[in-house]
Amino acid sequence: MSKPRIKYSQEFQDKCFNYLRHFMDIRLLMTAIEHGRDSIVRYYLENALDDPELYVDHMVDNGDRVVANAKIHAHAQRQELYTEYMELLTKTLDKQNVRSKLLR
Numbered sequence: 001m002s003k004p005r006i007k008y009s010q011e012f013q014d015k016c017f018n019y020l021r022h023f024m025d026i027r028l029l030m031t032a033i034e035h036g037r038d039s040i041v042r043y044y045l046e047n048a049l050d051d052p053e054l055y056v057d058h059m060v061d062n063g064d065r066v067v068a069n070a071k072i073h074a075h076a077q078r079q080e081l082y083t084e085y086m087e088l089l090t091k092t093l094d095k096q097n098v099r100s101k102l103l104r
Helices: 009-022 025-033 040-048 060-102
Strands: none
Touching: 009 025, 009 060, 025 040, 040 060
């Protein structure tokens, strides 16, 4: 039995484009989504979460606070994308397991 492909909604694709276009070459992620390369999509989403640029070492003035808040917001967006990806993966795998159990 072949590995199930995740069906990405247009909303998920739009979120990926909007949230990650400044972080990476978004064409790579969008191509992976379009061609069903789920492991590559997961790799890029995990790298987006582990971005060392999101962490703040020090805050001196109010400008640093604004930057820190923007980084917190970016991390929350990336966490949301990763959570949605994992939900899609779980649903896809559940459908496959249910079908394989019915065939037995």
